[in-house]
Amino acid sequence: MSDLRTALANTIAAAGKIILGKEPQIRLALACLLARGHLLIEDLPGVGKTTLAHALAQLLGLEFSRIQFTSDLLPADIIGVSIYDRERAGFRFLPGPVFAHVVLADEINRATPKTQSALLEAMEERQVTAEGETRRLPDPFFVIATQNPSHQIGTFALPESQLDRFLMRIELGYPDRDAERSLLAGGNTRELLGRLQPTLSPADLQPLQQAAAKVHVAPALVDYVQALVGNTRLDPAFVHGLSPRAALALLAAARAWAFIDRREMVLPEDVQAVFPAVAAHRLNRVQGNGHASADDIGAIVRRTPLP
Amino acid sequence: MRRTRPKPAVEPLERACVPWLLACAVATGAPHVEHLPLWLSALAAATVGLRAWLWFRERPLPPRWQLALLVVAATIGIYFQYRTLFGRDAGVALLVLFMALKPLEMHGRRDAVVLVMLGFFLLLTHYFYSQSIPTGLWLVTAATLETATLIRIFGGHQPLPSIVRYAGLLLLQAAPFMLVLFLLFPRITGPLWGLPQDAYGGTSGLPDTIAPGTISNLVPNGSIAFRVRFEGAPPDNTNLYWRGPVMDEFDGQRWRPAQLGRLDPATIEARGGTVTYETTMEPHNQRWLLALDAPQAIPEQAFVSARLQAVAFEPVRLRSRYTFASSLDYRAGLSESRALLNASLHLPSQGNPRARALAASWKVRHADAQGIVAEALQMFSREQFTYTLQPPLLGDDPVDAFLFETKQGFCEHYASAFVFLMRAAGVPARVVAGYQGGELNPVDGYLVVRQSDAHAWAEIWRDGYGWQRVDPTAATAPSRIERGIASALPESEALPVMARLKLDWLRQLSYRWDAVNNTWNQWVLGYNPERQREVLSRLGLEDIDWRGMTALLAVLCAAALLGITLWTLSQRPRLDPVQRAWSRFCARAARLGVRRHPWEGPLDYANRIAALRPELGEIAATAATAYAEARYGGQGNNAVERLRAATRKLPYQWRPA
Numbered sequence: 001m002s003d004l005r006t007a008l009a010n011t012i013a014a015a016g017k018i019i020l021g022k023e024p025q026i027r028l029a030l031a032c033l034l035a036r037g038h039l040l041i042e043d044l045p046g047v048g049k050t051t052l053a054h055a056l057a058q059l060l061g062l063e064f065s066r067i068q069f070t071s072d073l074l075p076a077d078i079i080g081v082s083i084y085d086r087e088r089a090g091f092r093f094l095p096g097p098v099f100a101h102v103v104l105a106d107e108i109n110r111a112t113p114k115t116q117s118a119l120l121e122a123m124e125e126r127q128v129t130a131e132g133e134t135r136r137l138p139d140p141f142f143v144i145a146t147q148n149p150s151h152q153i154g155t156f157a158l159p160e161s162q163l164d165r166f167l168m169r170i171e172l173g174y175p176d177r178d179a180e181r182s183l184l185a186g187g188n189t190r191e192l193l194g195r196l197q198p199t200l201s202p203a204d205l206q207p208l209q210q211a212a213a214k215v216h217v218a219p220a221l222v223d224y225v226q227a228l229v230g231n232t233r234l235d236p237a238f239v240h241g242l243s244p245r246a247a248l249a250l251l252a253a254a255r256a257w258a259f260i261d262r263r264e265m266v267l268p269e270d271v272q273a274v275f276p277a278v279a280a281h282r283l284n285r286v287q288g289n290g291h292a293s294a295d296d297i298g299a300i301v302r303r304t305p306l307p
Numbered sequence: 308m309r310r311t312r313p314k315p316a317v318e319p320l321e322r323a324c325v326p327w328l329l330a331c332a333v334a335t336g337a338p339h340v341e342h343l344p345l346w347l348s349a350l351a352a353a354t355v356g357l358r359a360w361l362w363f364r365e366r367p368l369p370p371r372w373q374l375a376l377l378v379v380a381a382t383i384g385i386y387f388q389y390r391t392l393f394g395r396d397a398g399v400a401l402l403v404l405f406m407a408l409k410p411l412e413m414h415g416r417r418d419a420v421v422l423v424m425l426g427f428f429l430l431l432t433h434y435f436y437s438q439s440i441p442t443g444l445w446l447v448t449a450a451t452l453e454t455a456t457l458i459r460i461f462g463g464h465q466p467l468p469s470i471v472r473y474a475g476l477l478l479l480q481a482a483p484f485m486l487v488l489f490l491l492f493p494r495i496t497g498p499l500w501g502l503p504q505d506a507y508g509g510t511s512g513l514p515d516t517i518a519p520g521t522i523s524n525l526v527p528n529g530s531i532a533f534r535v536r537f538e539g540a541p542p543d544n545t546n547l548y549w550r551g552p553v554m555d556e557f558d559g560q561r562w563r564p565a566q567l568g569r570l571d572p573a574t575i576e577a578r579g580g581t582v583t584y585e586t587t588m589e590p591h592n593q594r595w596l597l598a599l600d601a602p603q604a605i606p607e608q609a610f611v612s613a614r615l616q617a618v619a620f621e622p623v624r625l626r627s628r629y630t631f632a633s634s635l636d637y638r639a640g641l642s643e644s645r646a647l648l649n650a651s652l653h654l655p656s657q658g659n660p661r662a663r664a665l666a667a668s669w670k671v672r673h674a675d676a677q678g679i680v681a682e683a684l685q686m687f688s689r690e691q692f693t694y695t696l697q698p699p700l701l702g703d704d705p706v707d708a709f710l711f712e713t714k715q716g717f718c719e720h721y722a723s724a725f726v727f728l729m730r731a732a733g734v735p736a737r738v739v740a741g742y743q744g745g746e747l748n749p750v751d752g753y754l755v756v757r758q759s760d761a762h763a764w765a766e767i768w769r770d771g772y773g774w775q776r777v778d779p780t781a782a783t784a785p786s787r788i789e790r791g792i793a794s795a796l797p798e799s800e801a802l803p804v805m806a807r808l809k810l811d812w813l814r815q816l817s818y819r820w821d822a823v824n825n826t827w828n829q830w831v832l833g834y835n836p837e838r839q840r841e842v843l844s845r846l847g848l849e850d851i852d853w854r855g856m857t858a859l860l861a862v863l864c865a866a867a868l869l870g871i872t873l874w875t876l877s878q879r880p881r882l883d884p885v886q887r888a889w890s891r892f893c894a895r896a897a898r899l900g901v902r903r904h905p906w907e908g909p910l911d912y913a914n915r916i917a918a919l920r921p922e923l924g925e926i927a928a929t930a931a932t933a934y935a936e937a938r939y940g941g942q943g944n945n946a947v948e949r950l951r952a953a954t955r956k957l958p959y960q961w962r963p964a
Contacts, residue, residue, distance in 0.1 A: 216941040236463045265940040268908035286464055305905030 004204055004211075005262055011059045011199045012260070018055045018192055019048050021179030028170050028277050029056060029144070031256035033205075034212040037167020037249065038123050038143040040108075040281065045148070047172045053104040053144040054193055060205060061198035062101035062140065067119075069111040071154065075118035079128045093130065098122050101138055101202065105145040109155040119143070120162045140205050160284070167249050168274070169281035212259040217251065217266050223307040224268050225251055228275065231304050232283060237296060239284040250278045268306050275301060318416040323464065325362045327456040328422055329355055329410060334449040335426040336406045338433055338442075339399060344388050347400055350381060351407035358410040374412055378404070399432045419460050426453050438832050440824060451475055489834070490842055491860055493853035512591030513551045513740050516563040517763060519705060522740065523696045523717040528758035531589055532742060533597060534825055535754040538583040542599075544744050545788055546635050548764065548776060549597040549756060551741035553614035555650045557730075559658045560705065562723055562738045565650040570613035574641065575601045576773075577634035585630045587828060594619045596629055597741060597756075600776065601639050604632035613647060614737075615639055615774065626832055641773040643735075651735035651768060659706040659727065666731030676734045676769045680777055683728050687721065687782040690714065694784035718787070721779040722763040735768040739776075744791050750822035760791075885937040888947055892930050892954040899923065899957065909934045929953045 008030070015026045029052060032039045041049045050066070057064035067078060080096030097103065098119065105119055122128045123143050127136045145166065148155060163169070175183060186192075200208075225247060233241025242250070251266075253274040258266045276297045283292035332355055340348045354377075361368060381404050382392070389397035406429055409422045430446050430453070455474035462470070512532065514521045533549075535541075554562035581603060588596065596609055598617040605611060606629045609619045617631065640647075654663075669679045693715045701708040706727045709720050716724075722738050729736035743762035745754040764778040781788045830838070836853070843849075848859075882890070893903045893912075901919050903912045913931035917924030930953035937946035 216939075218939040218941075220938050236465050265935070267910060267935050267939050268906075269910050272906075272908065272911075302904070302906050306908065 004200075004208055007200050007204065008208065008260060009262075014059055014196065014199055015052070015055045018189065018196070019052050020182050021175045022048070022052070022172060025170050025172055026052065026056075027257070027260055028168055028274065031253055031260055031274065032168045032277075033060075033140070033142050034209055034256040034259060035167060035249075035252040036140075036209055037253065038145070038165065040163070040166040040169040041144065041146045041172060042149065042169055042281075043146070043172045047174065049144075049146040049172060050104060050106065051189055051193065052172070053102060055196065056144075057102035058193060058196045059199050060102075061201045062142075062205075063138070064102045064104070065097040065100035066104040066106060067097050068106045069108050069115070071110055071112060073111045073115045075115050076130075078115065078118055079122070079130050082131045091131070093133070093135070095135070098128060099135075099137060101140055101142060103141075103143045105143060107148060108145040109147040109157060111156065113156055113159070116156065116158060116162065119145075120165050124165055140202070140209070163281050164243070164245065166281065167253060168277040170277050208259075212256045213252070215255040215258050215266055216264055217255065220307060221266050221268065221271070222251075224304070225254075225271060227307060228271065228300065228304050231300050232279065235300065237286055238292065239286055242279060242282055246279065246282050250275065253278050272301055320413060320416050320419050320460070321463075322362070322365075324419060324456070324460050325358075325410075325413065327452075327459050328413065328419055329359055329362075331423060331426045331449075331453055331456050332406050332410055334452050335429040336403050338445065339403050339429075339436075342396065342436060343400055343403060346384065347381070347388075347404065351403055354407045354411055358413070368411055368414065371412070374408060378408060381408075395432075395435050399435065402429050402432060416460060420457070423453050423457055423460075440827050447478070451478055454478060490839070491856065491863075493856040493860070512593055512758070513595070513742075513761060515552050515593070516561050517554055517719050517723065517738060517740055518561040519698065519701055519709075519716070519720055519723075522719045522761050522763050523698075525758045525761040526696055526717075530758050531821075532591070532756045532758050532760070533586045533588045534828075535584050535586045535745065535756065536752065537754065541584075541747060541754055542580075542582055542635060544791075546599070547744050547754075548600055548739075548762075548778075549742040549745075550600055550616055550739060551595045551597055552593075553612075553616060553737055553739050553766075555614075555647070555653075555737040557654060557723070557727065559655045559703075562726075564614075565653075567613075567646050567650060570644060570647060572611050573601075573613050573615045573639050575603070575611070575615070575634070576638040576641065577601075577603055578636040578638065580635035581632055582635065583630070583632045585628055587626060587628050587825075587833065588623050589626055590624050592622050592624060594622050596623070596631075598631045599633035599635065601634055601637040602631055603634050604630075606630060613644070626828060628829075628833060628835075628837075638773045640768065641771070643768060643773070648735045648768060651737050652730050652733065654727065654730050659704045661704075661707045661711055662724070662727055663731045665710075666728045669728075670732040676729075676767060679729065679732045679734055680767060683725055684777070684779060684782040686710075687725075687779050692716070692721075692783045694780065694787065718780045719763040721783060722765045725765045725777065725779040729765070729767055737766050739764050739766055743778075743788060746791070748818045748821055748825075750818045751825060753822070753825055755821060885934065885947055885950070888950045888954065889934045889938070892934070892950060892957070895954055895957045896923070896927070898959075909938075923957065926953050926956050 012023065012026055012030065016023050019026060029039055033056070043049060054064060076096070078096050078098050080094050080099065082091040082093045085092040108116060122137060126141055127134055147158070229242045229247045232238060250271065254266050254270040257274050258270040261270065276294060280292045280297055285292060336351060382401065385397055385400045385404065386392055389400065391397050392401060406425055409418065409425060413419055413422065430449055433442055433446060451471065451474050454477055455470045458470050458473055552564060554564055556563050556565040582599065586597065596617040596619055598605065601615055602611055602617045605617045609617050609629070612618045669682045673679050673682065691714055694717070695715050696717055698715045698717060698720060699713045701713065706724045709716050709724050726736040726738050740763045742756050742760045744760050745756035747754050764776060764780065766774045766776055768774050778788060896916060897903065899920065901916045909931035913927040916927040930950050933946040933949035933953065937950065
């Protein structure tokens with residue numbers, strides 16, 4: 001196990017060389033993967049969303065596919081279609097791009113709700129049903145969806161229930177000055193990606209996920225998670241508080257974070273580290289019609305003393 | 308180590324709170340408009356309106372020096388209006404002024420809270436003026452609004468119904484405390500803190516002198532003088548003479564009580580027809596208590612005067628209850644003092660010659676007083692005398708003018724003319740003012756006597772019979788005595804609506820409303836020491852005075868507080884050894900200048916210590932790791948010991964290197 005952990009640390013380091021100055025986001029993405037969740041990245045085009053997804057797939061030795069969502073994309077374009085095979089005199093299923101370990105769903109809010117929900121159902125069930133036949137998706141199955149800020153023209157905002165299926169939502173943001181400078185001075189990212197050597201194999205991922213789920217959670221920490229979640233429910237600034245499912249997601253993400261940090265137990269710090277990514281997209285502000293901001297989340301944390 | 312105290316930041320006030328606060332200002336201040344000078348009401352309306360406009364337009368508030376100028380000018384105005392800044396009226400005016408100006412200075416949350424608290428205070432002052440049910444309801448509504456505003460200020464945006472519901476819930480939670488305090492708080496007769504002198508102005512009641520017009524001025528006043536509850540059936544209307552001031556000195560225009568020095572109480576010989584009743588007197592700021600003739604048993608705080616009145620030792624300034632027993636058939640003053648009889652014969656040396664001549668002719672014709680009285684009453688009923696509220700003016704010889712020219716008058720004309728005639732004929736006589744009759748409310752069985760029932764009649768003294776009531780009005784307008792004032796006056800004359808209600812359902816409604824008001828008076832406003840004793844004895848607490856009451860209340864409060872404290876303490880989580888060791892570490896580290904935030908995890912805290920006090924970094928890391936293992940880890944092998952050891956290693960005081 002300690003080799004695997006070392007490999008995990010190497011993965012983060014290697015990814016950090018491709019996506020410069022974004023280590024917290026890389027860690028969050030990895031934690032999301034270890035917690036068997038899906039990731040939503042919300043940011044402007046060109047800040048490295050695709051690169052992050054691609055790099056992770058490459059480093060973990062996983063099969064990668066990318067779906068560019070457009071307004072005319074159909075569910076079959078994602079799941080796949082059955083076509084008539086003249087030689088075999090029968091229908092043959094041509095699996096769609098969703099049959100991959102890491103699926104990058106780019107600009108998911110450009111597609112119609114019908115197409116969006118086809119992907120989101122696949123994410124939830126980890127299987128797809130086409131032409132009456134249910135097909136399991138590969139394991140691991142990790143969706144990284146990106147979305148443009150919803151005020152852009154021609155977008156269909158994801159409904160609440162769909163957002164809930166993403167364990168985390170992160171923002172990449174602009175790189176800082178030094179990181180951008182190295183980016184500009186450095187070589188071609190695509191070329192770097194191609195030369196990237198896997199640090200882990202697909203077979204390693206399952207034991208890692210299992211180990212992450214077993215990180216110890218003390219009663220005192222459960223108290224803290226409950227207090228935190230309870231405060232989101234009492235806060236009049238939000239329409240609803242966090243659901244029990246969100247609380248479970250928070251705990252799973254905190255476990256994965258602690259695991260990446262090479263710890264045997266979850267600390268309040270771990271919960272606080274993943275809290276913005278897990279909670280913000282699940283909390284709707286009463287005013288302004290948007291999701292909770294980083295300030296809101298920080299305020300909740302500061303209002304919740306450790307038990 | 309010196310830490311600078313951070314400047315208290317002005318917590319900003321949400322823009323959406325302003326309408327709430329303005330509504331508070333209006334709700335608490337507006338009812339005072341009734342008794343404020345017009346200029347102050349206008350100023351208050353203008354400032355609140357200006358604030359609303361500034362809010363609507365999102366304009367900045369006026370600078371402080373302008374506000375200061377306004378406050379000083381208006382305070383001076385109030386001083387010139389009332390010639391003082393103290394007392395009820397000036398004090399209320401000042402409070403209203405502050406309430407109206409504070410919105411213009413509403414920058415932060417603190418100002419808003421000041422305004423709300425001022426509002427709560429202003430609410431109380433309404434009780435100086437009115438304690439009626441509508442006032443109570445209005446104040447409850449305003450208190451709910453104030454509470455809701457506080458919730459809005461501190462609770463952020465919420466839907467209106469939920470704010471109001473929460474405020475109502477809070478007030479409801481306070482209701483049991485209010486009830487217990489209302490029932491048990493020691494009642495001291497009279498107001499607890501002594502109202503200012505001007506608090507008793509504006510009460511109406513019988514005048515202490517009578518001239519033509521003084522009683523008829525009262526008649527358009529429909530307000531209630533007192534209420535009576537009889538034990539058993541109320542007596543006949545013709546017996547309901549409620550005695551007020553007795554006047555035996557006449558100066559040619561006015562009747563007033565003669566100043567005769569000390570007189571013995573009237574001697575009363577009861578002959579039957581005793582009625583027992585309880586009157587609830589509205590404050591009239593006079594000492595007479597308006598008992599039925601003739602009082603037999605009177606309350607402790609009163610005595611029977613030489614003129615048969617029940618007189619209180621102190622003016623009636625609060626609504627009060629008195630229990631009387633009166634004998635309707637009586638002989639009073641059989642051996643009346645010379646002084647009083649002489650006063651009852653005295654007339655001015657001149658004036659009213661025709662009346663004197665008439666009386667003299669009667670005196671010649673009749674040997675006894677009875678004949679003279681009969682002669683006078685016959686004159687009133689035989690000749691064309693009219694009973695009216697609007698008699699013509701009478702001039703220098705009012706009795707002559709009334710008897711021989713105008714022949715129109717109200718009860719005071721009849722009574723004073725009659726007494727004049729009697730005296731001129733040598734019969735001792737006097738004018739009595741009071742109330743006659745009253746209206747029985749069928750809903751609660753109380754007899755309601757209004758100011759419009761004010762009346763004046765006469766008394767004559769006969770040897771062997773004592774003082775006897777003669778009502779000359781009855782000779783002219785018998786229905787006034789038998790059925791009340793409305794039936795005796797012509798339709799065209801102004802009377803309070805209540806006295807002449809014809810609509811049956813409206814009458815019913817007004818009876819019911821009055822019964823509700825009476826219950827409120829009897830049980831809420833009239834909850835005095837006696838009533839409290841009654842309630843307490845029902846609770847099994849006999850014979851407890853207000854000192855005992857205070858002690859009991861203090862013990863109860865202490866017990867309740869102790870109970871709450873013990874409960875809270877028992878609810879406090881017991882700190883386990885790990886937590887205790889950690890809080891000790893945190894306390895020690897805080898003394899060294901790095902205080903742990905309540906939400907801060909151990910490792911973050913250790914990192915912060917290391918950043919701020921690098922020399923402590925190692926100790927902090929050890930302690931934090933040990934604590935994290937013990938608190939959040941699966942098994943803590945002697946982690947507590949390591950934590951304690953690390954704590955011991957911390958220096959006691961931090962000295963800069």
